[in-house]
Amino acid sequence: MGLDVHADMLYNASSSYAPSSVPVTTLSWFYTTVGIIGGLLALEQAVYRYKKRHLPGANWTIPLIGKFADSMSPSMEGYQKQWDSGPLSVISVFNIFIVMASSNQYARKILNSPMYAEPALVHSGKQVIGSDNWVFLTGKDHVEYRKVLNLLFTRKALGIYLGLQDSVARKHFTQWLNSAAADPSAKPIMMTARQANMETSLRVFCGYHIPETAVDEINDKYWLITQSLELVNFPLPLPGTKVYKAIQARKFVMHWLELAASKSKLAMADGGAPECMMDEWVSIMAEPGYKGRKDFSNYEMAQVVFSFLFASQDAMSSGVIYGFQHLADHPDILEKVRQEQDRVRMGNYQAPMTLEMLDEMVYLQAVVKESLRVKPPVTMVPYRCKKAFPINENYTVPAGSMVIPSFYNSLHDPEVYPQPDKFYPERWLDSKGSAKSNAQNYLVFGSGPHKCIGLEYAQMSIALMLANAAVLMDFEHEITPLSSKVEIIATLFPKDGCRLKLSPRGQA
């Protein structure tokens, strides 16, 4: 069809723009140019068809832009249609050939084939994060770097972080309740939950080496960074563009993070006990038995924390917001969470939470796991094929293509999760049930060498926020026609931002 339209255009062009008075040389230039453009467009289609072979997907690609319009306003319905078209299917955007993998088998194969495929951020990613950030390492260099960073998520380290998470969550819920006292109407928690998450992560990563005054501004600047992560941006980061603003925001944030690293080093050198991730990192490097790299500069430590904030902020906010929405929409499940809280915390909600307490909150953990399954914050991750990738015996993904494993179908597979759209935490309590015995389907945090490094911290954070919210507040969901619709802003959010009416518990 694309070529037919193009032939029409050529015909019309030649009939209406070729008056007899036009000199012959101009006409010949005109026909040559049209011929070259026509040839290039035909080549574009031929290359697309050659790469696509038998896989599902449009037979022709829209010249030059491909499915650009769809990628500007992504919708779950649009993605679902693509995923349902086959375990492997293709699209093309701006001549980037993309293979979408929707089945569990192919998704895992891509994530676990570092020889062929590596993570590929959106085009603006390197400009925004900084191309020298560790997240762009691959292969052995990546494995070595990650080995050190894994030490920041040991149980001992998570125990240090929990106290900070607990106090920041309480502080924010007190603020939420104060605002609700002034105006009790339902309000979206989208931005307030983001803010609570950002402060929690900043405190966990940098402790009080970041002054109170900088926290809000860092949060605002991070929103500029999130907004810049569109699939396609204006190519040059000129002043006024989203990417430009995001780069300025990164410089601002990095200034505070570097300062925090230097303060942490001083505090640990003075014999202080680790109170945050940076402190823990510095003190691990000073341990006598530590054999890893020791010379991390303030800049490198700041870059790592920046990457953690970058990777976590949106996904954790999505997880928390849907956690609230699921609990508010299922009062029976919220009641069970509260009963468990009463039992484990023995009615003393002021006492800080400990890891041992969280271990005992098995139902709460099932709630978090299920909420992330029903609405996975990250539905897919873009990878790029560094060489031709024989994904099965009938198809080889061409070198240079994008290949995008999707997690949604794995997480909504009715064979593994009967009634997959139902929010049903009980499915995680049966040790022999299909959910528990098919761990390979739970791709919320990815799989393979780039699997989320913060998965335990993230689940702990969401659990802690929901636990404290359940015991401190009553929350009523004002359901709107948009509550069940999904907005994709890098991660998933309810389209109305989850409108909650809050009040102190027992006073509703």
Ligand code: HEM
């Ligand atoms: C609910 C919250 C979160 C979700 C759903 C999530 C999900 C993911 C996913 C799907 C990936 C890609 C995995 C792959 O390619 O196989 C990833 C990678 C990553 N995540 Fe998370 N994440 C979350 C929270 C966090 C947090 C809190 C941190 C930091 C403390 C973090 C740090 C990272 C990093 C650094 C990577 C890249 C790892 C690498 O390349 O080695 N994430 N995450």
